[in-house]
Amino acid sequence: MRTAAYLIKKLLSASVTLAIISLLIFGVFQLLPGNPATIILGVDADPLQVQALSEELGLDAPPLQRYARWVAGLFSGDLGRSVRYQVPVIELIRQSLPVTASLAALSLLVTVALSVPVSIYLAKNNNKKLPTFISALMQVGIAVPSFWLAILLVMVFAVVLRWLPSGDFVPFSQSVSGALRSLILPAAAISIGTTAVVIRYLKNTMLDQLSMDYVRTARSKGLGKNKVLYRHVLKNALLPAITMLGMIAVDVLGGSIIVENVFNLPGIGRLIISGVGNRDFPLVQGLVFYLALTVVVVNFVVDLLYAAVDPRIRLK
Amino acid sequence: MEQLLDIQGLSVEVLNGGRYYKAVEQVGFQIGKGETVGLVGESGCGKSLTALSIMGLLPETARAGGRVLFRGRDLLSLTEEEKCVFRGRDISIVFQEPMTALNPLVPVGRQIAEAFLLHHTGSRAEAREAAIGMMRQVGLSRAPSLYWEYPHQLSGGMKQRVVICMALINRPALLIADEPTTALDVTIQFQILELIRQLNRTLSATVLFISHDLGVVKEVCSRLLVMYAGLIVEEGGTEDVLRHPMHPYTRQLLASIPTAQNRGRDLYSIPGAVAPLDKRKPDVCPFSDRCAQASAVCFSAAPALRGLNGRRVRCFLAGGEAIERC
Numbered sequence: 001m002r003t004a005a006y007l008i009k010k011l012l013s014a015s016v017t018l019a020i021i022s023l024l025i026f027g028v029f030q031l032l033p034g035n036p037a038t039i040i041l042g043v044d045a046d047p048l049q050v051q052a053l054s055e056e057l058g059l060d061a062p063p064l065q066r067y068a069r070w071v072a073g074l075f076s077g078d079l080g081r082s083v084r085y086q087v088p089v090i091e092l093i094r095q096s097l098p099v100t101a102s103l104a105a106l107s108l109l110v111t112v113a114l115s116v117p118v119s120i121y122l123a124k125n126n127n128k129k130l131p132t133f134i135s136a137l138m139q140v141g142i143a144v145p146s147f148w149l150a151i152l153l154v155m156v157f158a159v160v161l162r163w164l165p166s167g168d169f170v171p172f173s174q175s176v177s178g179a180l181r182s183l184i185l186p187a188a189a190i191s192i193g194t195t196a197v198v199i200r201y202l203k204n205t206m207l208d209q210l211s212m213d214y215v216r217t218a219r220s221k222g223l224g225k226n227k228v229l230y231r232h233v234l235k236n237a238l239l240p241a242i243t244m245l246g247m248i249a250v251d252v253l254g255g256s257i258i259v260e261n262v263f264n265l266p267g268i269g270r271l272i273i274s275g276v277g278n279r280d281f282p283l284v285q286g287l288v289f290y291l292a293l294t295v296v297v298v299n300f301v302v303d304l305l306y307a308a309v310d311p312r313i314r315l316k
Numbered sequence: 317m318e319q320l321l322d323i324q325g326l327s328v329e330v331l332n333g334g335r336y337y338k339a340v341e342q343v344g345f346q347i348g349k350g351e352t353v354g355l356v357g358e359s360g361c362g363k364s365l366t367a368l369s370i371m372g373l374l375p376e377t378a379r380a381g382g383r384v385l386f387r388g389r390d391l392l393s394l395t396e397e398e399k400c401v402f403r404g405r406d407i408s409i410v411f412q413e414p415m416t417a418l419n420p421l422v423p424v425g426r427q428i429a430e431a432f433l434l435h436h437t438g439s440r441a442e443a444r445e446a447a448i449g450m451m452r453q454v455g456l457s458r459a460p461s462l463y464w465e466y467p468h469q470l471s472g473g474m475k476q477r478v479v480i481c482m483a484l485i486n487r488p489a490l491l492i493a494d495e496p497t498t499a500l501d502v503t504i505q506f507q508i509l510e511l512i513r514q515l516n517r518t519l520s521a522t523v524l525f526i527s528h529d530l531g532v533v534k535e536v537c538s539r540l541l542v543m544y545a546g547l548i549v550e551e552g553g554t555e556d557v558l559r560h561p562m563h564p565y566t567r568q569l570l571a572s573i574p575t576a577q578n579r580g581r582d583l584y585s586i587p588g589a590v591a592p593l594d595k596r597k598p599d600v601c602p603f604s605d606r607c608a609q610a611s612a613v614c615f616s617a618a619p620a621l622r623g624l625n626g627r628r629v630r631c632f633l634a635g636g637e638a639i640e641r642c
Contacts, residue, residue, distance in 0.1 A: 213416040219373055220411075221431040221482060222404035224396070231430075232419050239421075311466040312420060 079286035141196025317348035354537030425463025552627030
């Protein structure tokens with residue numbers, strides 16, 4: 001019962017957030033100086049052309065009506081029509097999303113698969129030489145910018161060793177293994193940094209948890225150090241890490257503009273560059289809404305995970 | 317009386333700023349089967365370190381020396397694996413803080429059952445039965461539904477009962493209660509003390525009861541050990557020690573308990589504090605700097621723990637006329 005109430009509350013707050021965001025997005029695009037049609041076509045454009053585009057974009061209607069039309073469009077999945085590509089914005093996002101989403105999924109998978117065991121190892125062997133060295137290496141991982149890492153990865157694995165493609169995404173519809181192969185390097189470029197951050201964080205929360213009273217209680221029952229770590233500490237330490245993984249997910253789902261560009265991946269990041277570069281006002285507006293939506297959805301998922309793991313939230 | 321625990325020359329050194337300091341020294345005492353012994357002293361006197369070294373749960377920055385013989389076997393010489401076998405099965409401990417002693421993400425019953433399963437080859441269902449049975453025994457009502465509740469849904473007193481369940485489910489020969497009532501409010505404190513007393517009788521569990529509060533200890537213990545600055549300074553039957561304290565420290569501890577006699581007056585507090593580890597002087601009486609009776613001899617050498625009228629005391633002046641009254 002209390003769990004259901006919690007879910008409804010979270011769902012409501014997500015809806016309210018989305019409503020406010022839609023207002024903000026619409027409002028900000030209203031505040032942009034000048035007529036979007038003029039911005040798109042340039043100041044030297046033929047006034048008749050500007051007039052025609054204004055009508056096409058529905059700019060001649062009063063703001064409230066336009067907002068209502070836009071929101072109604074959001075509900076039916078209609079984000080307008082891209083000026084540059086002359087196709088519905090939703091279609092462009094639909095084409096780019098699988099690339100970005102699989103890149104995000106792969107990066108998150110790698111991050112979790114690496115950071116959990118490494119941080120367990122580091123927490124277990126705190127104060128020893130090798131772990132201290134690894135921790136120092138993590139600092140480097142955090143400090144290295146991802147574009148440089150991306151270029152380095154291309155140089156080593158694509159140009160010199162020729163193990164993996166340097167770009168030219170193969171669509172999933174053509175070859176799943178080909179698509180995965182072309183995602184390995186970009187995922188590595190993203191996850192090296194995120195893994196380092198998560199390891200650092202997770203190791204510290206684990207060390208914090210290890211000094212908690214409940215660990216001492218568990219040890220006094222006769223549980224060995226390792227068993228205490230896996231049975232009791234890990235779950236408690238992963239809890240705050242969920243928030244962090246959520247933040248990383250939002251980041252990658254929003255399209256890693258740099259990484260997608262270095263590897264020539266047709267994802268959301270590339271679409272953002274194209275939309276902004278071409279002054280494709282409906283595309284940009286649609287993408288901003290998409291980004292806001294990913295934040296809200298991921299946060300909702302994080303809330304669900306929290307509730308699943310932590311009874312203090314579920315049963316409050 | 318059959319001897320259960322025999323501690324000989326126990327010392328605990330604590331690492332602090334790259335140096336080891338003696339926090340517990342020359343601690344030796346015996347506990348017979350079925351006895352309830354109190355270990356008393358103020359914060360920092362080494363009583364918890366003593367308890368932790370019996371359990372083999374000292375922090376990594378501390379090391380123990382001497383011998384802790386449990387049924388004739390030296391616990392300090394056991395390997396970590398062997399310690400995991402006796403911990404929770406032969407000796408259990410109840411800590412001070414029930415609020416944080418339980419894993420917040422695991423139902424309380426499961427945490428009790430876990431302790432059972434660690435030392436029994438039984439099914440999960442059997443462990444649950446055992447846990448629920450134990451929960452009833454420590455006075456937790458509606459045990460079957462409480463089994464599935466989480467620590468945050470329980471009150472402090474209930475949590476401490478759960479912790480006691482966990483400690484007693486394997487019927488250990490020795491229960492160490494390290495300030496089990498300090499974090500609880502007074503009425504709950506009394507209930508928990510009553511529970512420990514009753515379990516000591518019904519389960520014939522031997523209890524080492526650690527507290528800074530003489531008023532609490534005298535409720536449950538038949539024999540008392542008083543610790544000061546890592547040393548045992550007085551030992552004797554509870555009645556004897558309370559009626560005729562021989563060590564000035566014990567006397568001052570007694571004077572600082574609120575009673576009907578000193579009602580309405582300011583409560584006595586012992587001036588000063590235990591010297592920090594790096595300021596302790598091994599060659600004088602450790603209590604000399606806070607002792608009103610201290611004479612020249614107290615500042616010239618460290619007194620030994622000596623037998624006196626069937627009791628033990630670490631004071632030059634005990635037994636003499638100088639300190640008959642204070």
